[in-house]
Structure formats: structure tokens, C-alpha cells
Amino acid sequence: MSAQSPIVDLPCALIGFNDLVALLHALFIKHGTSPEVAAILAHNCASAERDGAHSHGIFRIPGYLSTLASGWVNGHAVPRVTDVASGFLRVDACNGFAQPALEAARALLVDKARSAGIALLAIHNSHHFAALWPDVEPFAEEGLVALSVVNSMTCVVPHGADRPLFGTNPIAFAAPRADGPPIVFDLATSAIAHGDVQIAARNGERLPPGMGVDSLGQPTQDPRAVLEGGALLPFGGHKGSALSMMVELLAAALTGGNFSFEFNWADHPGARTPWTGQLLIVIDPSKTAGQSFAERSQELVRQMHAAGLRRLPGDRRHRTRAKSLEAGIEIDAKALQQLRELAGE
Amino acid sequence: MSAQSPIVDLPCALIGFNDLVALLHALFIKHGTSPEVAAILAHNCASAERDGAHSHGIFRIPGYLSTLASGWVNGHAVPRVTDVASGFLRVDACNGFAQPALEAARALLVDKARSAGIALLAIHNSHHFAALWPDVEPFAEEGLVALSVVNSMTCVVPHGADRPLFGTNPIAFAAPRADGPPIVFDLATSAIAHGDVQIAARNGERLPPGMGVDSLGQPTQDPRAVLEGGALLPFGGHKGSALSMMVELLAAALTGGNFSFEFNWADHPGARTPWTGQLLIVIDPSKTAGQSFAERSQELVRQMHAAGLRRLPGDRRHRTRAKSLEAGIEIDAKALQQLRELAGE
Incomplete structure (x- = not known):
């Protein structure tokens, strides 16, 4: 589940909001935060996933773990x-x-x-x-x-x-x-959120025009060209x-x-x-x-x-939230398994 | 100097900032404001003209006078x-x-x-x-x-x-x-200020694309179509x-x-x-x-x-301001004459 191994088009699992919070809580503690910080980040990240705000949901976990491991941020x-x-x-x-x-x-x-x-x-x-x-x-x-x-x-x-x-x-x-x-x-x-460029790159999709430039400052619709030395507008x-x-x-x-x-x-x-x-x-x-x-x-x-x-x-977030709270949050099954492994379950 | 009689391409006169404030002060008082209100509006309007913010300078005077005459706003x-x-x-x-x-x-x-x-x-x-x-x-x-x-x-x-x-x-x-x-x-x-649409209409210019729609909701670059029943985006x-x-x-x-x-x-x-x-x-x-x-x-x-x-x-406003304060504010000569007449000078 790193940026180098994209997960696409795999079977989905359902997880309840509180269960996802608990899973992420355990995961954050295991990877270098205090229980207090873990509780807040877990609730925040699970809320984004619950609301369908995928660019700020569990998609962010590898980034959190990598930054904690690097000693760049103090998890305590x-x-x-x-x-x-x-x-x-x-x-x-x-x-x-x-x-x-x-x-x-x-x-x-x-x-x-x-x-x-x-x-x-x-x-x-x-x-x-x-x-x-x-x-x-x-x-x-x-x-x-x-x-x-x-x-x-x-x-x-x-x-x-x-x-x-x-x-x-x-x-x-x-x-x-x-x-x-x-x-x-x-x-x-x-013009576009950085997380959405990362998701487009992961999914092999092109960006709409006017979103970014490549490393030479030229307009591009290739999300990888934006991420690798390019920039957003x-x-x-x-x-x-x-x-x-x-x-x-x-x-x-x-x-x-x-x-x-x-x-x-x-x-x-x-x-x-x-x-x-x-x-x-x-x-x-x-x-x-x-x-x-x-x-x-x-x-x-x-x-x-x-x-x-x-x-x-x-509106869209609230509709997705209602659906998630009723039926559970849809998560890619492999990603969920990886979260469990990262949490030591 | 009404919206119906546009003034374009005429010789320019120069007026000092304080002189323009005094002129507008007299004009506002004559057309229905208290001296206190006149002082504030005159300074505001002259400042815009001084800074080259033409859509909010003396271009607005006909609108001020028309609205005061209508009884819509209380100038006192x-x-x-x-x-x-x-x-x-x-x-x-x-x-x-x-x-x-x-x-x-x-x-x-x-x-x-x-x-x-x-x-x-x-x-x-x-x-x-x-x-x-x-x-x-x-x-x-x-x-x-x-x-x-x-x-x-x-x-x-x-x-x-x-x-x-x-x-x-x-x-x-x-x-x-x-x-x-x-x-x-x-x-x-x-996408564009209303005053700039009015100025484009006055000057017979077209708008850039994506600024407005006509009365049928269709995209248009004609400023008059935007002003006459159309709308901005x-x-x-x-x-x-x-x-x-x-x-x-x-x-x-x-x-x-x-x-x-x-x-x-x-x-x-x-x-x-x-x-x-x-x-x-x-x-x-x-x-x-x-x-x-x-x-x-x-x-x-x-x-x-x-x-x-x-x-x-x-930056542009500040450069125009410096120039206006040194050399005087450039105003269309006929418009300045009309301001003087409106002020009863």
C-alpha cells in the first residue's frame, strides 16, 4: 500500500465507522504516536473515508507512517x-x-x-x-x-x-x-488538490487541462509529470x-x-x-x-x-456519510487487510 | 455623463487629488447628501480615480446621483x-x-x-x-x-x-x-466586475470568454447582452x-x-x-x-x-497613485467639465 504499489479495482470490504477508528487508532500508536494523538488522527482519517473524501482517507496512511518513521514530525x-x-x-x-x-x-x-x-x-x-x-x-x-x-x-x-x-x-x-x-x-x-493528482497518477488517469505544469514549466495533463518535478497552477x-x-x-x-x-x-x-x-x-x-x-x-x-x-x-459528503453509517464504509479488501497488518492485528 | 451618453477618446485634463475631492464634495452635497457623507464619498471616489481604478472612480457619479435622486438611499x-x-x-x-x-x-x-x-x-x-x-x-x-x-x-x-x-x-x-x-x-x-462590463459596453468592446451569459442563459462575449437580461458567471x-x-x-x-x-x-x-x-x-x-x-x-x-x-x-494602483499625486489625475476634459457643472461651479 505504498505510492509505488497502487491498489485498483479490487474486491471491497465493509467496515463500521467505529471499527475503522479503532483500527487506525491501534495503527497510529504502533507507528509512533501517543494514544491521544492517535485518537484524533484516527477519527479524522476515518471521517474522511466515511464521507468519501478518498484523497484524505486511508490513502494518506502510508504518508503518515513514512513521515512518522522519518522523525520529521513528533507523534507524541x-x-x-x-x-x-x-x-x-x-x-x-x-x-x-x-x-x-x-x-x-x-x-x-x-x-x-x-x-x-x-x-x-x-x-x-x-x-x-x-x-x-x-x-x-x-x-x-x-x-x-x-x-x-x-x-x-x-x-x-x-x-x-x-x-x-x-x-x-x-x-x-x-x-x-x-x-x-x-x-x-x-x-x-x-486548480486541483495534491491528493487528487496522486490519485490520478495511481489510477493512470489524465488531469483536466489547466491544472499543472511539468518540470520545464510547460502545461501538462500527465499527473506523474506534475508530481515529478512539475507543479500545480x-x-x-x-x-x-x-x-x-x-x-x-x-x-x-x-x-x-x-x-x-x-x-x-x-x-x-x-x-x-x-x-x-x-x-x-x-x-x-x-x-x-x-x-x-x-x-x-x-x-x-x-x-x-x-x-x-x-x-x-x-451534499455529496453528507450523502456518502449517511450511507457509510448505515451500511458500513466500503474499503478495498486488500487495503483493509494491509491496514490490519500494519496495526498488528 | 449618463450611461446613455458614453464619453470616449476625448482630450484629457489634469486635476490635483485635493481639487477633485473638493469638487466631488460640492457635487455630492448639491445632489442630496450631508456634508459628512459627501466628504467620505468624495474621498473614496477620488481615491479610486487617482489610483486608476476607473470602474469605481468618477464613472460611478451618474449612478450615485441617480440613486440619490430616486430616494432609494438616504444621503443624510x-x-x-x-x-x-x-x-x-x-x-x-x-x-x-x-x-x-x-x-x-x-x-x-x-x-x-x-x-x-x-x-x-x-x-x-x-x-x-x-x-x-x-x-x-x-x-x-x-x-x-x-x-x-x-x-x-x-x-x-x-x-x-x-x-x-x-x-x-x-x-x-x-x-x-x-x-x-x-x-x-x-x-x-x-468572473468579471460589473463595472468592467459597463465600461466594456460603453467602449464597444467584447468580453473575454467565460465571463457571462445572455438572457437565455447562453454564453456570450457581448457586454450589452450580459447587462440586458443576462448575467455573470x-x-x-x-x-x-x-x-x-x-x-x-x-x-x-x-x-x-x-x-x-x-x-x-x-x-x-x-x-x-x-x-x-x-x-x-x-x-x-x-x-x-x-x-x-x-x-x-x-x-x-x-x-x-x-x-x-x-x-x-x-502594484499598478500604487504606481498610478504616485504618478497622479505628482502630475495630477488625468481626467477626460469633457467629463471634468460636466462634473463642474453638476457641482454648480
Whole structure:
């Protein structure tokens, strides 16, 4: 189950969400994390798999194990939270993963948002190797509005530049609504997510045009040419590029983390996780006058449907989630067997 | 100087920035605003003209006058500021323009951002008819990071929908840097700004492909077909569309303002200004540990230049500004004469 031995078109097995979490929990502990970190990463990774977000599900496990084995990230890190101001929290992830850093600050962040109306969490010295929507969705489930940005590693050519500088630098947003699950999106500011390029390469598929360039800076639709010395383009030309720049400023300059181009993992063969920063902003919409926010966002959804929009951002994930929770999560049988072996079962 | 009598290719006159502000100040007062509102709008509009942001400079004056004459907007409105929480301010613009509402709250907003680390300004019952960058740039000049979104009026078809629903819904961002003017961008989440479509129509130019649809929902490059019953598309496909949806949620649902599709100006012939809301978030980056934010953002700029980027967002505006302040602002001579007549000079 390494990047070199792709698994395609094999029989599927079904596994319950809690069973997958338990399996991944055991796997992470066996490969160098504390039980606390293992619990958080296992839940995060199983959630992505449950929701059909395959590029951030068990597909990521080899990368996690390889980066842990390399000593690049500290799987036992205990985040240090600093209460800076009534709306401002800082977390030093201590060279660990970003998700435990967020978890360590979550309760205080929510308290601050409810009290001050808005609160900011600046995480630095952190490694983010997962989807970004799991970081914001839980706030919306509590009635809060949340926005997060994280920078990653140099692989995107800024619009108008000659060579890559930015990361894929996603933006995720979540907002509650009255009659359904939160409105959630998570978009890479690159034209395509890095994980999707890896999956295309694994499956031998070509990329749509406009996604990337090869090692000579020429446009290419070959995912391997992008991965081997090439680079991605930002989405939406100069606008997506400006947003990617903003993510560098917010997730790195504002948190005290590294820019996407600043870390050097040359001494850690097998390292896969960008060592950067992450910013979260959480807002309490009950501070607004008038009708409740959730009623208003529901009205927007109603009108989006009336305008002919069949699918909202997040809809597909929620449908897959419901199916997975009812019938079990479909996983390639060989991959599941390999996970069990890696977990020592 | 109405939309029906385009002015093109005529001799240019030069006017100093302060003289243009004074001229527009007199003009606004004469056409239905208080001196306080006139001062703010005149400075805003002259700044856009000074910076070469023509779609939001004196090009907008006919629209301002038409909307004021229609009774749609209150040119004498006195904004009401409510101090909601340590990081949350609300302003009722009282059916006036958004810029005086921001001005009324600015000092308190800066105090809150410096004290809480982050602060939010929710403006509702407001009309925004100007560029968005002038709203954020001054915060960065004080060493703060600022983000603003404003929704507008139905003219953008959500990605995957059949008919328009969103506004052009711009996002503006400003951040200080050590060795130069702030990093500032202001981007419509539509593929093109509405003002640029109007200018293309005025000048008889065609639009690039992918910008808009005609009244039947078919792709068109004719700006008049877009303006007359057609609509714009979001930039960057589903990603730009998701961001536009976020702007509706932040600028309207979160402020208590109207969505872009909610107001009805049918009873106010000549009305031009969207009656919606605006959100600003201001962050104090000095709350971060480590090297100063301005040094870090300067490092990003250095690396962007080293990657071959010749022009940063905002560079062209700053160059035009320097030229305008030295040599005067170039304005079409007939247009300047018409401004003087409208101002009663």
C-alpha cells in the first residue's frame, strides 16, 4: 500500500465507522504516536473515508507512517496553548500534528468566540496532512461560523510567476443552517488538490487541462509529470493566486509558522507532512441583530435550490456519510487487510 | 455623463487629488447628501480615480446621483453604532452608504482589534457602490490585517444553477509589509466586475470568454447582452461560486443585511445601489509570537519576486497613485467639465 504499489479495482470490504477508528487508532500508536494523538488522527482519517473524501482517507496512511518513521514530525507532541487576548489564542503544536493542537484549544476558542463575538486561533510549528473541513464543521454543529486556512508546501506557481512558491493552501468554511447539516466547503486554492493528482497518477488517469505544469514549466495533463518535478497552477488565475497568497500570510506570517517554501526536510527521507501553520477564525452569529443566522442561511439554501442548484457544497459528503453509517464504509479488501497488518492485528 | 451618453477618446485634463475631492464634495452635497457623507464619498471616489481604478472612480457619479435622486438611499443617514462584545461591533447604516457606517465605527473597531486581537464589524441596512480596497487599505497602513466582504445584487449564476442569484460579492484583503505599501487585493467573486462590463459596453468592446451569459442563459462575449437580461458567471467554477456563497452568508446573514436577491427597487426608478450588508474583520498581528508580521510579509514579497512575479496585487494602483499625486489625475476634459457643472461651479 505504498505510492509505488497502487491498489485498483479490487474486491471491497465493509467496515463500521467505529471499527475503522479503532483500527487506525491501534495503527497510529504502533507507528509512533501517543494514544491521544492517535485518537484524533484516527477519527479524522476515518471521517474522511466515511464521507468519501478518498484523497484524505486511508490513502494518506502510508504518508503518515513514512513521515512518522522519518522523525520529521513528533507523534507524541503535547501542544502548548497560550491565552493571548480576549479574542486571540496561540498554540505551539511543538512539531506535532495540527489537529491535536486545535483540539487542545477548542474549548477555550469556543468560549472566546461566544464571549467576544469572534476569536482567532493561531497554530504554528504544526503539520497538517488531512482535509480541512473536519476542522471547521464541528463549530457549525455548535451554531458557530468558522473559517480556516492552512498553508502547505511549495507546489503551486503563483499567477504570472515562473516557478512554484505557494502550497495548495486550502480555505475551509462552515456555517450552521436551520433544516439540515451545516453548509461546509473546503477548497484548495490550487486548480486541483495534491491528493487528487496522486490519485490520478495511481489510477493512470489524465488531469483536466489547466491544472499543472511539468518540470520545464510547460502545461501538462500527465499527473506523474506534475508530481515529478512539475507543479500545480492556482485556480481561477490571478484571483485564486491572490487568495493563495492570503493563505500564506494568514496561516504562516500571522501564526508564526513557516511559509510553504521555508522548511527543508532533506535530512528526513520519507517526510511527507508540511511543517507550517494554521489559522482558524470562529464567529458567534447570535451576536447579530434580527432573525437567527441559521434561519437566514436556510433561506439562502432554499433560494439556491430554487435557482436550479441541485447540489450544495458538502451534499455529496453528507450523502456518502449517511450511507457509510448505515451500511458500513466500503474499503478495498486488500487495503483493509494491509491496514490490519500494519496495526498488528 | 449618463450611461446613455458614453464619453470616449476625448482630450484629457489634469486635476490635483485635493481639487477633485473638493469638487466631488460640492457635487455630492448639491445632489442630496450631508456634508459628512459627501466628504467620505468624495474621498473614496477620488481615491479610486487617482489610483486608476476607473470602474469605481468618477464613472460611478451618474449612478450615485441617480440613486440619490430616486430616494432609494438616504444621503443624510447618520449611522448607529452598537458595541456588542469585546470583539464585535454592529452598525445600522440607516439606509445610507456603507462607507460612513465604517467611518463611524472605525476608531472603536481598531481599539477592539488591538485589545482583543481580532474584531468584527457587521454593517447592515447599507449601500455599497464603491471599490472595496479603500475600506481595508487604511487598516494595513496602521499595521493591522483586514478582510472585508460585501454582497451586492443578483447578477451571478451560481455554478451548476440555471439562473442568477448571487451578487458580484467581492473579497478584499490588506496586510502591512516592512518595505513598501501594504499588500492589498480586491477581487470580485464574479468572473468579471460589473463595472468592467459597463465600461466594456460603453467602449464597444467584447468580453473575454467565460465571463457571462445572455438572457437565455447562453454564453456570450457581448457586454450589452450580459447587462440586458443576462448575467455573470462566478470566477473559477465551483470554487469561486462557493466563495460567493460565503460572501452572502458573511455580508448578509451575519450582519442582518439583505441577501443580494432580497431587495426590490422597482418603486425607485433610477436606484442603482445594492441595499445589503458588509462585514469587516480586523486582526492585530502583533499578538503573534516571533518576528514582526511586516517583516514576514516582506519576506513573502521578496520570494514572490524571486519566483518571477513582476507585479504584486496593488502594484499598478500604487504606481498610478504616485504618478497622479505628482502630475495630477488625468481626467477626460469633457467629463471634468460636466462634473463642474453638476457641482454648480
